[in-house]
Amino acid sequence: MAWQDELRELDNALAEGRISADDYRRRRDEVLSGSAGTPAPSPLNQGAANAPFRWTATPPSGPQSGPQPVVNPDATQVVTPQAPTAANPNANPDATQVVNTGARNPDSERTQYVRPVQPQGGWQAGPPQQGGAAAPPPWLSGDNSFGSESNPGWVSHGPEVFDEESSGAGKKILIVLLVVLVLGGIGTGVYFLVNRQGGGGEATQAQSTSQTPTTTSKPKPTDPFEILLDQIPQPGGKKDLKVEVAKGPRLLETKMLDQAEIDLLTAANVTNVPFKSGKKEPDQFGPTSDEFSVMVFPTQSEQEATTLVAKLKAYQESQGLVFIKEPLPDMPLSLIFEKKVNNDAAIYRGLWASGKNVVRVNVQQVPVSGEAALSGSYQRQTQAVLQSFPAQ
Numbered sequence: 001m002a003w004q005d006e007l008r009e010l011d012n013a014l015a016e017g018r019i020s021a022d023d024y025r026r027r028r029d030e031v032l033s034g035s036a037g038t039p040a041p042s043p044l045n046q047g048a049a050n051a052p053f054r055w056t057a058t059p060p061s062g063p064q065s066g067p068q069p070v071v072n073p074d075a076t077q078v079v080t081p082q083a084p085t086a087a088n089p090n091a092n093p094d095a096t097q098v099v100n101t102g103a104r105n106p107d108s109e110r111t112q113y114v115r116p117v118q119p120q121g122g123w124q125a126g127p128p129q130q131g132g133a134a135a136p137p138p139w140l141s142g143d144n145s146f147g148s149e150s151n152p153g154w155v156s157h158g159p160e161v162f163d164e165e166s167s168g169a170g171k172k173i174l175i176v177l178l179v180v181l182v183l184g185g186i187g188t189g190v191y192f193l194v195n196r197q198g199g200g201g202e203a204t205q206a207q208s209t210s211q212t213p214t215t216t217s218k219p220k221p222t223d224p225f226e227i228l229l230d231q232i233p234q235p236g237g238k239k240d241l242k243v244e245v246a247k248g249p250r251l252l253e254t255k256m257l258d259q260a261e262i263d264l265l266t267a268a269n270v271t272n273v274p275f276k277s278g279k280k281e282p283d284q285f286g287p288t289s290d291e292f293s294v295m296v297f298p299t300q301s302e303q304e305a306t307t308l309v310a311k312l313k314a315y316q317e318s319q320g321l322v323f324i325k326e327p328l329p330d331m332p333l334s335l336i337f338e339k340k341v342n343n344d345a346a347i348y349r350g351l352w353a354s355g356k357n358v359v360r361v362n363v364q365q366v367p368v369s370g371e372a373a374l375s376g377s378y379q380r381q382t383q384a385v386l387q388s389f390p391a392q
Contacts, residue, residue, distance in 0.1 A: 237280030
């Protein structure tokens with residue numbers, strides 16, 4: 001028998017399980033050394049001298065009854081390497097095993113599974129089954145040694161694993177981004193809304209403040225003399241302005257009346273006299289400086305007011321004032337107009353009764369600088385007073 005036939009016989013015996021891997025290596029080495037004419041290697045360096053080998057799996061020899069199974073060259077073959085033993089301590093259970101099915105199909109080739117031996121124990125493949133097929137491993141035979149789940153999640157492989165993980169992570173990231181955007185939008189809207197309301201309030205307040213007049217409104221007076229004073233229009237001049245309700249001594253002090261006139265008022269039971277006075281500088285109405293005074297003498301009745309007008313007229317004429325019968329333009333006939341003009345001063349005076357009150361308007365120039373301007377100042381002031389105290 002040629003050494004090639006001996007090697008083929010050893011391969012068949014090993015594939016059928018009739019010899020162990022250690023016996024196979026030992027006998028193979030003897031055949032190879034005998035064919036080369038060299039001595040067999042010693043056991044000490046046997047593990048290092050072992051080289052990869054090829055072996056083919058063939059159906060068990062011997063007569064068999066019934067139809068012969070068709071050998072599938074693409075069927076998966078499971079080979080169980082043996083653990084090191086005392087006879088062969090250098091056996092390597094992780095060595096690569098090559099299986100050749102004999103009848104090869106050049107168009108197809110199947111992956112061969114080689115299971116290493118676990119020295120601490122574990123599952124062991126049984127002897128070859130009838131027909132030459134090896135026992136399937138636990139993951140193919142339905143053995144539940146790895147768990148009761150038929151398709152556990154950790155066994156998943158392929159691109160679908162990355163699709164599932166990336167899909168879940170992508171959804172989480174998308175949800176987080178949406179939440180951040182919504183919260184940011186709400187915060188921004190609230191921020192601008194609050195700022196706009198605050199700014200509008202300030203602008204409105206500033207506008208309202210600018211439009212509000214700075215003058216303070218005083219309450220309406222309740223005293224009858226103060227009411228009369230409030231009805232008197234402002235004098236034609238604002239310089240040296242006086243606005244008062246005065247008695248006799250104050251009227252004498254301010255030279256508004258002399259003592260004889262105060263006596264006439266006292267006889268008519270006039271105790272308080274509201275008045276306003278002032279002086280104007282040259283303006284658009286004239287180049288002269290005119291002095292204005294408006295006084296109201298409240299009496300107890302209209303009859304007393306008429307009597308007081310007559311007495312004051314008589315006293316004025318005794319002091320050099322001249323009664324002018326022809327009234328000035330737009331003046332009532334009941335209004336008494338008198339004037340006095342000399343080198344020292346020029347006086348225009350109107351006197352009339354308005355209900356229970358006697359009204360006197362006095363405009364003068366000291367010294368005389370322009371009687372025409374004086375006449376204009378008198379008429380403007382008298383017309384303004386007649387609006388509040390019409391002549392009867």
